[in-house]
Structures are given as C-alpha cells and as structure tokens.
Amino acid sequence: MGWKWGFFTAAMVALSVATWAAGYPWLSERITPPHESTSLAIEAVGAARSAGAGTWAPALLREAESNLRLSLAERRRQEVRVILLRNYADARALLSLTQSQADEATRTARLQRGLAEVEASSSLSSASLAVASAERMSRAIPLDADGRRHLARARSALIEARYHRDNGDPRRAEELSEEALQQAQDAVTRANTLAARYVDEEQIRTWRRWIVETVAASKKTGGAAIVVNKDKHLVTLYLAGRAVRSYRADMGRNKLNDKSRAGDLATPEGRYKIISKKGPNSSRYHRALQLDYPNAADLRRFESARRSGELKNNARPGGLIEIHGEGGRGIDWTDGCVALSNKDMDDLYPRIQLGTPVTIVGGDGSGGVFSRAIQDAVEENRIK
Secondary structure, eight states, rough: OOHHHHHHHHHHHHHHHHHHTTSSHHHHHHHOOOHHHHHHHHHHHHHHHHHHHHHHHHHHHHHHHHHHHHHHHHHHHHSSSGGGGGOOOHHHHHHHHHHHHHHHHHHHHHHHHHHHHHHHHHHHHHHHHHHHHHHHHHSSOOOOOOHHHHHHHHHHOOOOOOOHHTTOHHHHHHHHHHHHHHOOOOOOOHHHHHHHGGHHHHHHHHHHHHHHHHHHHHHHHOOOOEEEEETEEEEEEEEEEEEEEEOOBOOOOTTTTTOTTTSOOOOOOEEEEEEEEEEETTOOOOOOOOEESHHHHHHHHHHHHHTTTTOOTTTTOOOOOOEEOOOOSOOOBBSSSSEEEHHHHHGGGOOTTOOOOEEEEEEEEOOHHHHHHHHHHTTTTTTO
C-alpha cells in the first residue's frame, strides 16, 4: 500500500501545483505541455510533404523537419523534470518556427510546381508542333536512316513527356519535351540537307536553262518535246514550243536524288530522247517510251564518281528508264522510271516519235513537293 499512497500524494501535489499555477498564467504556460502547438506543427509538416515540398522546396522542408525533431526532443526533456522546474518555452518557440517553415514550404512547393507545370505545358506544346512539322516533311521528303532515327526518338520522347505530365512529374515532362523538340529539329534539318538542291539557286538556274532550251528547240522544229518535273510530279508535253498537255506522274522511290547507279531507285535528271516505243503487248506497264539513259553525260558523271570513290568499283550505271503506264497512284514507287496513268499514257503515246527530246529536271524553283516542304519548315522556324 506504500507505493499507492506515494503515488496518490504525488498526484495531489501536482494537482495542487497546477491549480495554484492556474492563478499565474505565465507560470501555467511555462509548465503546461504544448499539446495544441505540437499537433499544429506536425500537421503543417505533413501538409508540406503532401504538397511535394520534398521535391519543390526541399531546403525549407528539411529545416521544418529538423526543428520539429528538436521541439519534440525538448518537450520530452521537460516532461521528465519536476513540474515546477519544467519550462516549455523553447519547445513552443521551436514548434512555432516549425509550423512557420512548414507553411512556407507548402506555399513554395505549390508555387514552384505551378511554374513547372506551366513550363512543361509550353515545352510540350513546342515539341508537339515540332514533331508534327517533322512528320509532315517526312511524308514529302523521304528521310534517310539518320533522319528516321531522329524522328522515331522525337515521337518516343513526346509520348513519354505527355505521360509524365499527366502523372504529376512536370520536370521530367519538360526534359523529355526538350529532347523531343531537339530530335524533331534534327530530323527536319536532315531532310532539309537531303533536299537542299531543290532550293539551291545555282541548281535551279541549270534546270531552268534545260527547260528553256528544250522548249526553244520544240518551237524551232515545230515538233514535240517532253519536260519531266520531279518536284511537281508533272510531265508536260510541248508542241511547237507550246505546252499542250500536262500529266500527273509517279517517280522513283528514291525521289530526292539524281540517278547515279543501277539499283539506287532514283529517276535520272538530264536531257534525253525517245529510243523505243512499246505498245500494250510489248511492255509490262501498258505502254512505254524508253529513254536513252545512260547517255554520254551520264556515263561521264558515273565514271568520275567511281574514280573519286563516291561509287564502289563494282557499281553499274543501270538502264531501261522509261515513261510508262500503270501510274497515277499518288506515290513514288518505280525503280527510277516515270509512271503515268494508263489513260494519260494512251493520250501521250501517239503524240511521240522516236527521237523526241525528253528533259528531266529536279524542279524549276516555282514550287513543288520537295521545295515547298523545305520552305514551310523554314517559315515554321523548325530549321535554320
């Protein structure tokens, strides 16, 4: 019973002291545990964590958490002391500082997160436009392996950026958006490099000169002449120097380049003539007008390229380039020939004689699939 009596006595003493201290507010505050302040500080730190302060305001959150630990330690230190010797002033001060720092961490986190979301949204919008621009250009201008690789990376980064934005990670979304933007720009730049000759002034002057000379020869002789414009996918028939018919045409799958060797799938560029006419029973493509490719100029370029190492020693110049039927598909699919629809081939075929000149140019500087794609990209500021 002795210990019970001792406990009762101590409790009564504590109650008496507390009752007495209630008459002295300063003493009551000093010896009374800061329960409410503790709860408020803990809630404030929890709210800061929930607001993402660990990511957006880490320094403020660390300070708040450190002061919370110090305040709780100080409170426990006072709780084990004799009641009249307790002093919770330091604990209260630390708890107040903790709450203030945690509230500031919450405000800062929300502000920084909001700013990051705005930045991510802006970067994502720019990346989306850049990828769309690259995809449009890729449809007009076939990309090489490097270009396709850049475009694939741009698409992948853009998808990931959207995922991270939608799942609350704007910083990662912005990083991936910047990567998508750069990869898309690299793809467009690569396409621009491949198609640069379609907007090259010197090259365009050469093509225009070929056209002018071909038309002038037709006017002088009063005969027919054909001009093939790869950029515009157009075959134009001239009679006595006057354009009388134009036909839509499909070109070689390697549509950007001038033909340099057998198997490169490119439509040649140069000045040729018709050396053979093939009717429905002698052509696999309805009707065909065979050109004298490779001519002397083609063979000179071929030998020069082989000597310089641009072409391998076992390369061959190729041949059997024709204007033939089975075209009109709206895509470039041939191995280097020019393909018209059967209806247009039926119209052109009887107008042409052996020896009719055929001039094939990349473009004429007045707009076309490739040149327009480059100009559009420049206007959109996707390439420099």
